[in-house]
Amino acid sequence: MKKMKAITSIAVTLALSVSALGQSGQSAASSETLIKNATILTASHGTIKNGSILIRNGKIAAVGVDVKATDPNARVIDATGKYVTPGIIDCHSHTASTGSINEGSMSVTAMVRIQDIVEPEHPNIYRQLAGGLTTVNVLHGSANAIGGQNAVLKLKRGKPVNEWFVADAPPGIKFALGENPKRSNFQPQPGQQRRYPATRMGVEEVIREAFIQAKEYMAEWQEYEKKKGTDSKAIPPRRDLKLDALAEILQGKRLIHAHCYRSDEILMLLTLGDELGFKIKTLQHVLEGYKVAKEIAAHKAGASTFADSWSYKMEAFDAIPYNMAVMASRGVVVTINSDSDERARRLYLEAPKAMKYGGVSEEEALKMITLNAAIQLGIDHRTGSIDVGKDADLVIFSQHPFSVYTVPEMTFIEGEVYFDRKADLEGREALKREKEALIKAERGQTGPGQKKDDRPDPNLRPKESPKDQEDINR
Amino acid sequence: MRMKFYTLVSILISAAITLPSVGAQGRGDAIVIRNARIFTVTKGVIENGSIVITGGKITAVGASVSAPGGARVIDARGLSVYPGxxxxxxxxxxxxxxxxxxxxxxxxxxxxxxxxxxxxxxxxxxxxxxxxxxxxxxxxxxxxxxxxxxxxxxxxxxxxxxxxxxxxxxxxxxxxxxxxxxxxxxxxxxxxxxxxxxxxxxxxxxxxxxxxxxxxxxxxxxxxxxxxxxxxxxxxxxxxxxxxxxxxxxxxxxxxxxxxxxxxxxxxxxxxxxxxxxxxxxxxxxxxxxxxxxxxxxxxxxxxxxxxxxxxxxxxxxxxxxxxxxxxxxxxxxxxxxxxxxxxxxxxxxxxxxxxxxxxxxxxxxxxxxxxxxxxxxxxxxxGSIEVGKLANLIITDGDPLEIRTQIKHLIIRGRDVPLTSRHTELYDKYKSRP
Missing domain, CATH: 3.20.20.140 (Metal-dependent hydrolases)
Known part of the structure; x- marks a missing residue:
């Protein structure tokens, strides 16, 4: 019996022992941590040379050249020669979600929620923490014109998942324009009908129709609310979860993150928003944003783009790496996102591309992966820059974060260490021994009914989740 | 008269505009890169050297070289040269x-x-x-x-x-x-x-x-x-x-x-x-x-x-x-x-x-x-390296070419000083000047 349990727990133990590697969520004994002698890139008020940051109870208590800990037992990290930046924020992610992120069976699925499929165990979470990533905007896919609701998470690996949600982040929703919602690159399965819409014209009508329905629904509720005080027989309208979410958009309570590529469709959505009374919080990808930068700025929409991806499909053919600089110069709040767990772990090397292509300043480039993302997600009151009172979401880099030779060494979320390269390297030998012991134990217990070939093959990479396959829906 | 004046001006302007592409000359034209920090890759770094390019090839490299008369000079003071x-x-x-x-x-x-x-x-x-x-x-x-x-x-x-x-x-x-x-x-x-x-x-x-x-x-x-x-x-x-x-x-x-x-x-x-x-x-x-x-x-x-x-x-x-x-x-x-x-x-x-x-x-x-x-x-x-006899495939940069922020200043392929333009720079130039 005991043996049986051991067998079943092997997989679990393996996963857990990998978790131990990063000493996730390890707290200092004291409530204070002092990072001293660092070059601090604040993202809000310039660079502080030879500066220190005092963290107390998960918040930044002080930052400057003359900062000391008040608690004699405070954890002190000597960061001489190193650089500290705010924790990196990815404004377009599909990480930590299980299964498909596309409820693409209908063109409007405003009722579905990413928060229901958050998966805190995926190994990519640790790999992204190792790239300095602390906060992610996990979005629904782009298969339909109005997709599902997002989740803004901090990657508090090892903590219960309910603690990952940024509680005061305004809720959001995914919209999508262009090739993906019109399904032009996807063959329907045999026997399956093509879904409406198939053109950019149809995409506009789908969104228009949805908002008109939402307005009618809101009017019904208003009428009921008015009546119910005086009319005891007043019947409430039937609750519609899809229209509830759209109503929240019209009330300014839910942020639109709209996937888009071409300038025509960008302008279409901005115009439709002005006509029907909704605002676009961020345009996602927005690879031709540089063509309509002034219209984007006038709408006060943010832009969240790739640094230099292009030509992977027709609507990405006019993408240029100068996009970030052009939009920023017209006053658009610009961020650089990943849309990929792999790219998410090197966003600090994507940001300097905004400097290379179009000459954005260093601080502005840093904002594009920190403060601007916090602004776009409505969480800049608590994260995104190194300012007193904000969450201690920080990264320590071995060299300037924009140097190709830099290595992220420590990642903090709310003052706790979620990645420590030194501990990682030191722990590898122990992990290796543990794995060997576990494999040995498992081999010893292979019963007659269990064929050798049924065991997972370590030569194969982990099975790609359907969401990886749908990456082309970015 | 007025017309003629404008025509003349516009001819001059277009001549000025086309000049750089005249610089993108045929393979046979000689170029000398001077005052450069040269990373030969195979034979160390020359701190302040020159490279002579003739017929699309590297014909001289060193601290002091003699360049053929009429060679176009690229002054690379403060810049570095690497193999492409x-x-x-x-x-x-x-x-x-x-x-x-x-x-x-x-x-x-x-x-x-x-x-x-x-x-x-x-x-x-x-x-x-x-x-x-x-x-x-x-x-x-x-x-x-x-x-x-x-x-x-x-x-x-x-x-x-x-x-x-x-x-x-x-x-x-x-x-x-x-x-x-x-x-x-x-x-x-x-x-x-x-x-x-x-x-x-x-x-x-x-x-x-x-x-x-x-x-x-x-x-x-x-x-x-x-x-x-x-x-x-x-x-x-x-x-x-x-x-x-x-x-x-x-x-x-x-x-x-x-x-x-x-x-x-x-x-x-x-x-x-x-x-x-x-x-x-x-x-x-x-x-x-x-x-x-x-x-x-x-x-x-x-x-x-x-x-x-x-x-x-x-x-x-x-x-x-x-x-x-x-x-x-x-x-x-x-x-x-x-x-x-x-x-x-x-x-x-x-x-x-x-x-x-x-x-x-x-x-x-x-x-x-x-x-x-x-x-x-x-x-x-x-x-693959900067050596005499090899094709003149070179880049002149303002720093380490592996660093993202480094800018390429000249791109020479088979001896041609290739303009640093692309579909992307063209779209950029067009839309950054949109009123």
Whole structure:
């Protein structure tokens, strides 16, 4: 019996022992941590040379050249020669979600929620923490014109998942324009009908129709609310979860993150928003944003783009790496996102591309992966820059974060260490021994009914989740 | 009169505008680069030196050189000169728009054995990817076919020229074989497929046997053809273009680039090359570090990349892909970098740089995008370093070319000072001046 349990727990133990590697969520004994002698890139008020940051109870208590800990037992990290930046924020992610992120069976699925499929165990979470990533905007896919609701998470690996949600982040929703919602690159399965819409014209009508329905629904509720005080027989309208979410958009309570590529469709959505009374919080990808930068700025929409991806499909053919600089110069709040767990772990090397292509300043480039993302997600009151009172979401880099030779060494979320390269390297030998012991134990217990070939093959990479396959829906 | 004045002014203006492109002169014109910090890659750094280019080649390098009269002078004070970079695996010139425009994609032929196809003749010199890539410092790329078990023959192309023929540095550079089963050379999206272990392995072994049979057929074909050439009384041979193309590969005279990623596959590739007596290069090799000693023992060069991908196994170190190059280097394996793409090719230097962040010496990272690929593909007499007699494929930069913020100031390919424009700079110039 005991043996049986051991067998079943092997997989679990393996996963857990990998978790131990990063000493996730390890707290200092004291409530204070002092990072001293660092070059601090604040993202809000310039660079502080030879500066220190005092963290107390998960918040930044002080930052400057003359900062000391008040608690004699405070954890002190000597960061001489190193650089500290705010924790990196990815404004377009599909990480930590299980299964498909596309409820693409209908063109409007405003009722579905990413928060229901958050998966805190995926190994990519640790790999992204190792790239300095602390906060992610996990979005629904782009298969339909109005997709599902997002989740803004901090990657508090090892903590219960309910603690990952940024509680005061305004809720959001995914919209999508262009090739993906019109399904032009996807063959329907045999026997399956093509879904409406198939053109950019149809995409506009789908969104228009949805908002008109939402307005009618809101009017019904208003009428009921008015009546119910005086009319005891007043019947409430039937609750519609899809229209509830759209109503929240019209009330300014839910942020639109709209996937888009071409300038025509960008302008279409901005115009439709002005006509029907909704605002676009961020345009996602927005690879031709540089063509309509002034219209984007006038709408006060943010832009969240790739640094230099292009030509992977027709609507990405006019993408240029100068996009970030052009939009920023017209006053658009610009961020650089990943849309990929792999790219998410090197966003600090994507940001300097905004400097290379179009000459954005260093601080502005840093904002594009920190403060601007916090602004776009409505969480800049608590994260995104190194300012007193904000969450201690920080990264320590071995060299300037924009140097190709830099290595992220420590990642903090709310003052706790979620990645420590030194501990990682030191722990590898122990992990290796543990794995060997576990494999040995498992081999010893292979019963007659269990064929050798049924065991997972370590030569194969982990099975790609359907969401990886749908990456082309970015 | 007034009209005439404006005409004159506009002629002068257009003359001024066209001047820089006059600077982009023919291959024969002489250029001298002066006051430069010269990173020769093979012969150290010259702190304040000059390079003379005539007839498209480097004709002098040194602290003091004599330049031919009338040579155009590029003053590189405060700047550095490096050899142009080489990307050891791309599809540049063969693809324009990856998805939704199949008419623009010529990477993959139909069928298992495509040994006879050779990509050099399908390179579109007007592809926007060529300009976009070269302005970031890559002057030569291996462009390769991707489809089937035997994908066909790659070409080394210089990223400038009026025709594919002018661009071609080495046609038929190598034969490309996609190792069956496991993980292919695959692109990141939708790359790997996982099937049940035993079934997969049986299928893989069957495919490897197929591959061996094709190569043995090629040897027999070559021998029969040679015999017939010696003795006309033997029966006439029917030409088989596929086997014909494979004869030099099967005889170990032409390199086979075998695309394989994981430990088990790489081990099988090594055994296969041994048995079939092939001259091979392994491409991909995300788990090359696991078999570094065996690669070294057989002196098999490796083309690493893309570096921007996730580790293969769940319990690999998070940095396993980044440290791959450093571990191969430590074991003494010869290696070079590839981007394995076309749109992504401009980021080649950063992939080398990321490997240097994780343990690869910086000089080695630079060599792995310059002289090492030239050596691996047998063109080190022509490119890969700044030496007299080599092609003038050079970049003049304001810093380390592996750093993202570094700007390229001049791009010289086969002696031509190529304008630093591309489809992207043109769109930028157009829209940044939108009122």
């Amino acid at each position: 970079m080489i990307d050891s695996g791309t599809t540049i010139g063969l693809t324009e728009v990856g998805q939704g425009a199949p008419g623009t994609v010529d990477t993959s032929e139909i069928g298992d054995n495509n040994a006879n196809i050779h990509v050099d003749i399908a390179v579109n010199p007007e592809s926007s990817h060529i300009g976009v890539t070269r302005v970031n410092g890559t002057t030569t790329a291996l462009t390769m076919p991707r489809g089937g078990l035997i994908a066909g023959q790659s070409a080394l192309i210089n990223l400038d020229g009026w025709t594919w023929a002018e661009m071609t540095l080495k046609a038929r550079a190598a034969m490309h074989i996609n190792w069956p089963g496991g993980l292919g050379g695959g692109f990141e999206f939708g790359g790997g497929q996982q099937r049940a272990g035993a079934e997969l392995r049986r299928e893989q072994d069957r495919r490897i046997e197929e591959l061996k049979k094709i190569l043995r057929d090629a040897i027999a074909y070559g021998n029969a053809k040679d015999a017939r050439a010696r003795d006309a009384s033997l029966p006439r041979m029917e030409t088989d273009l596929r086997l014909e193309a494979l004869v030099p590969v099967a005889r170990g005279q032409m390199s086979a680039v075998i695309h394989a990623q994981v430990e088990r596959d790489i081990k099988k590739v090594i055994a296969f090359a041994d048995e079939m007596k092939l001259k091979i290069i392994i491409s991909g090799a995300v788990e090359g570090w696991r078999v570094a000693d065996q690669l070294k023992a057989k002196n098999i060069p490796v083309i690493i990349g893309p570096v921007n991908r996730m580790p293969n196994r769940e319990d690999d170190g998070y940095d396993a892909v980044y440290t791959n190059a450093a571990m191969l280097h430590k074991a003494g394996v010869k290696f070079a970098f590839q981007t394995m793409g076309s749109a992504e090719a401009r980021d080649l230097p950063y992939q080398a740089g990321e490997s240097a962040a994780f343990g690869l010496p910086k000089e080695e990272a630079l060599k792995a995008v310059t002289i090492y690929p030239a050596e691996i593909f047998g063109v080190a007499d022509q490119i």
